[in-house]
């Protein structure tokens with residue numbers, strides 16, 4: 001018997017990484033030595049002090065039960081202290097923060113809280129795919145804001161038609177940006193906040209990469225901008241900062257109205273985060289910043305090797321100031337999927353085709369700095385030969 005998929009599921013964008021995934025599996029099965037620059041997943045282990053905290057917490061039977069929906073007070077207070085230390089922004093740990101089962105979970109669920117059928121989400125393009133998925137699953141419509149190189153991969157709010165603005169309820173922004181590696185400064189954030197206030201739009205600011213930055217650059221939080229508290233909800237993740245992608249823990253920070261709406265959605269869907277993970281996350285945030293500095297130094301060295309190597313080979317790219325992504329123009333004769341496939345076939349290197357992140361990612365590929373410097377050097381040697 002064949003059951004028809006829901007219209008919402010049918011209208012989700014196709015998974016454009018399929019061809020590359022298939023080719024990658026085939027190459028691996030053939031025993032080829034693949035260098036995988038495709039996945040944005042740190043290759044380093046979680047710091048030991050966090051693993052120790054998880055172990056200790058997992059021994060306590062009180063932590064084996066259902067966790068509270070709004071997250072443990074210890075974690076919410078650790079987030080509050082981290083925010084104060086990192087951005088000098090104050091928050092009420094009881095009402096303005098919500099731990100999440102990874103920030104993806106909260107980002108994808110948030111549209112359910114504010115979109116009605118046919119309302120618009122303003123979405124950067126290219127982007128992290130759940131912005132579109134979450135909008136469509138909530139019955140919303142997507143309006144794509146092109147991120148173009150001449151505009152430093154920032155959206156141009158003036159280009160959004162009034163007819164769309166009237167029905168737009170939420171807008172996603174993500175700096176430091178996946179996949180372009182672009183960053184945003186406070187003057188852009190000020191424009192975004194005033195645009196959102198004027199048009200009564202909620203900004204979902206995705207700060208998953210706030211701690212991964214180089215050359216002394218420190219990304220700021222949109223919540224540092226005056227008036228942002230009314231319209232901005234910010235999403236953070238422990239995944240990349242502490243090499244904890246598999247642990248599934250992050251948080252949302254916003255005013256009480258935005259946070260309680262997301263909490264209500266979640267209370268109907270999940271039953272909180274394993275308490276031992278919450279306690280380990282709290283120790284992560286309270287721990288020394290030493291390992292974050294070391295992590296950034298490792299990625300910075302890899303970035304320098306990759307970008308200088310690519311430039312010597314004639315590729316058009318630039319040094320990202322943050323994130324572990326390098327965004328590279330494909331030569332004119334290829335589209336992004338063909339270029340990525342060619343690199344896999346001829347050099348046994350996996351890269352991500354830009355079009356997988358949206359129409360305006362066409363013409364680019366993304367490389368992730370998630371293999372050692374030696375493997376990056378090897379990748380450059382292989383690219384010389386294609």
Ligand SMILES: Cc1ncc(COP(=O)(O)O)c(C=O)c1O
Pocket residue numbers: 040101102103104105128174177178206208236237238239245249250
């Ligand atoms: C831009 C962006 N936001 C959010 C996430 C999700 O992170 P997590 O769900 O692991 O917290 C990712 C993961 O790759 C990402 O690239």
